[in-house]
Amino acid sequence: MSVTAVRATDSRHRFIDAATRLFARHSFAGTSLQMIADEVGVTKSAVHHHFRTREELLTAVVEPLAGELRAAVAAAETQRTRRARAERMLTGFxxxxxxxxxxxxxxxGDPGAIETLRSHADMSDLGERLLKLLADVDPGVGGWIKADLTVSGIACGMGVRALELDDDLLREHLVGAGRRILGLRAPRCLR
Amino acid sequence: MSVTAVRATDSRHRFIDAATRLFARHSFAGTSLQMIADEVGVTKSAVHHHFRTREELLTAVVEPLAGELRAAVAAAETQRTRRARAERMLTGFxxxxxxxxxxxxxxxGDPGAIETLRSHADMSDLGERLLKLLADVDPGVGGWIKADLTVSGIACGMGVRALELDDDLLREHLVGAGRRILGLRAPRCLR
Structure with a gap:
């Protein structure tokens, strides 16, 4: 990469980082390109050079996460049994x-962000595949509710308290809770 | 109540209903008083007559729910054992x-709405009491994570799929899943 290209990539990343922080603080709808420019300390036209709209910036912000999720869903789908697929999806998610x-x-949580993402790329389809892998353990409406509750609880529960916890400890507790909701690990006496 | 007072209450309710729909569609930060005026089919100054700011409107939108939650938390706190308090809080919530x-x-889900509500009334304190009642079943960090996951999962999971379900069926499945996460009903063989 040329020096100019490296610099362009650097600015891109600075905008993406700033946008992530501001979206988290003010929601997607409550964050303007001007606020992102102010946060980075540049003019709005400098942001415009990389991203024409907030929607473009949101897509760039989400792309790494979407890639990881795509890989996790694909890995879970290769498992042989319904339980193995659900277990792999739960831990991967x-x-x-x-x-x-x-x-x-x-x-x-942000309806503005969700609305924009639904119309983008494969995010909506990816969410459906993820839920289906978890719901299939218990066919019927109960399985879907449990899958929804697991995914929402894990994702929305990442509030202030969870942010203070160590990754490994958080992972252990979330996996345990997820397995209990989905019924993935029966108590020993029932096996 | 005089006819004028009844009419004022009617308008107030129409604004609150319209605001609820728009907040759900566009997030709190993405909804202006102008949009609420347009939705009801009045001028912005007609909205201003009842609510000076979006924040005032959000507080009015939330007040009935906050009252119900306050009653549910208070009822749970009167129970004698930790398990009974958690069970009553789970079903009440x-x-x-x-x-x-x-x-x-x-x-x-909306960071804008959450930020505004935290600074208002007793909503923040109420949330802490609710979580504590659920977390106390399993003292320590694990109990808090499970309580967070339960509350977030139940609240955030009210998406499109859940909206299509009958209240009673949804309640039954949510109570079952909540009990499983919190460990409120041990399998028969373990009792």
Whole structure:
């Protein structure tokens, strides 16, 4: 890469980082390109050079997470049994959420962000595949509710308290809770 | 009440209903008083007559739900054992969420709405009491994570799929899943 190209990539990343922080603080709808420019300390036209709209910036913010989630869903789908697929999806999803702790609450909870993402790329389809892998353990409406509750609880629960916890401890507790909701590990006496 | 007073109450309710719908669609930060005026079909100054700011309107939107939640928390706190308090809080919380299915996702997920509510009234304190009642079943960090996951999962999971379900069926599944996460009903063989 040329020096100019490296610099362009650097600015891009600075805008993406600033946007992530501001989306988390003010929601997607409450963050303007001007606010992102102010946060980085540049003019609005400098942001415009890289991203024409907030929607373009949101897509760039989400792309790394979407890539990780795509890989986790694909890996779970290769497993042989329904339980193995659900177990692999649960742990894979938790890993993605923990690696993206700051960004995840923005995407899950913000109706503005969700609306924009639904119309983009394969995010909507990816969410359906993820839920199906978890719901299939218990066919019927109960399975879907449990899958929804697991995904929402893990993603939305990344609030202030969870942010103070160590990754490994958080992972252990989330995996345990997820397994209990989905019924993935029966008590020993029932096996 | 005089006819004028009845009319004023009617307008107030129409603004609150319109605001609830718009907050759910566009997030709190993405909804202006002008949009609310347009939705009701009046001028912005007609809205201003009842609510000076969006924040005032949000408080009015939330007040009935906050009252129900306050009553549910107080009822749970009168129970004698930790398990009884958690069980009563879980079912009470689920009832409040189901009665306010459209509004709840806005409040839980939207950072703009959350920020405004935290600085208002007793909402922040109420949330802490609710979580504590659920977390106390398992003292320590694990109990808090499970409580967070339960509350977030139940509240954030009220998405499109849950909205299509009958109240009673939804309640039954949510109570079952909540009990499993919190460990409120041990399998028969372990009793």
């Amino acid at each position: 938790i890993d993605v959420v923990i690696r993206n702790r700051v960004l995840v609450p923005v995407l899950v | 689920i009832d409040v969420v189901i009665r306010n299915r459209v509004l709840v996702p806005v409040l839980v």
